[in-house]
Amino acid sequence: MKRIFQTTTILVLLGASIAFPIEASAYEEPTHYVHTKTENMTIYSAYGATISAAEKNGVYSIKANIVNNRQPLEVVIFKNGQSGVLQQVLKKGMEPVAYRDEGDRVVAIIHNNAELKFVQPEQLYFRDLAKTSTSSYIQTLAERGIIRGRTPDNFGVNDSLTRAQFSALLVRAFSFQQEPTKQFTDINLKTSWYGGHVGALHSLGIIHGKTPTTFEPNGKITRQQAILMLGRTLDAVDFVLEDKDDTTILPFEDSYTFQGELLRHTQTLYTIGALDDNANLNPNQYITRGQFAKMLAVTLQAAGRL
Incomplete structure (x- = not known):
């Protein structure tokens, strides 16, 4: 669903919402979406979906005949005193769901039939975040279950990201539905933990193989590649930046050769x-886990999913 944001609003809210909950506002129910309700939940679809929903013992169940990575549902859940983070209940455990907290309610975006539940987040303390400027972003993503540490007390803030890890982070962050991919011969669909993540992003045009038949899951991600894939993700979720100026002058001395898709996505993310x-973007350097955590958290915030 398209979300239109004023640039100034994003920049003001981002700094506040990472540290403080957004103040509750009067709830106005949209009338132009197909929707259904339960006692504490309302579900919307912009795609004419037939929706069924139920809530029992703190679990919010949603099913629809149209739901996929390009036709999501928007789920409004009123907290009514509940606390914690919202997650998806799966057979194998709990998984993140993309949502923003609006004080008295949360607004989740789901790309598959789901069971949602508020859970108390795991208490995490990463010792290597003490002197980093990205610690608040990392803690926010870790609390949601989107990003994990190398060990219980070490995040690995300066470590690089592999293509497989990057794919998993994007899918978790936007709660995309995993999809199998048979195109890449170096991904074993039965044994790889990341095959469904790669398949989801590849089907959306967000990530490509190193060749038509190989993905190179252990290859590292550069800053330029991260920009391209985050920008493509915003395109995939129909993000529109109001008053976007295509003549935006970037401050980076090493971005003067950027053109086309790379230039457009760099301007948006900037x-x-x-x-x-x-002074420099360093596009060909490998991106670190800490650097990408900030990029991802800000992008989720802009897309209304954090």
Whole structure:
């Protein structure tokens, strides 16, 4: 579903919402979506879906005849005193779901039939975050279950990301539905933990193989590649930046050769605050886990999913 944001609003809210909950506002129910209700939940579809929903023992169940990575549902759940983070209940355990907290309620975006539940987040303390500027973003994503540490007390803030890890982070963050992919001969669908994540992103045009038949899951991600894939993800979820100026002048001395898709996505991410205002972007350097955590958190915030 399309979400239109004022640039100034994004930059103001981002700094506040990472540390403080958004203040509750009067709830106005949209009338132009197909929707259904339970006692504490309302579900919307912009795609004419037939929706059934139920809530029992703190579990919110949603089913629809149309739901996939391009036709999601928007789920409004009123907290009524409940606390914790919202997650999906799966047979194998709990998984993240993309949502924003609006004080008295949360608004989740789901790309598959789901059972949702508020759970108390795991208490995490990563010792290597003490002197980093990205600690608040990492803690926020870790609390939601989107990102995990190398060990219980070490995040690995300066470690690089592999293509498989990057794929999993994007799918978890946006709660995309995993899809199998048979195109890449170096991904074993039966044994790999990341095959469904790669398949979801590949089907949306967000990530490509290193060749038509190989993915190279252990290859590292550069800063330029991260920008491209985050930008494509915003396209996939129909994000629109209001008053976007295609003549935005980037401050990076090493971005003067950027053109086409790379230039467009760099301008968007810079405008929403996902890129630091440094002299150089260093597009060919491998991105670190800490750097990407900030980019991802800001991008989720802009897309209304954090």
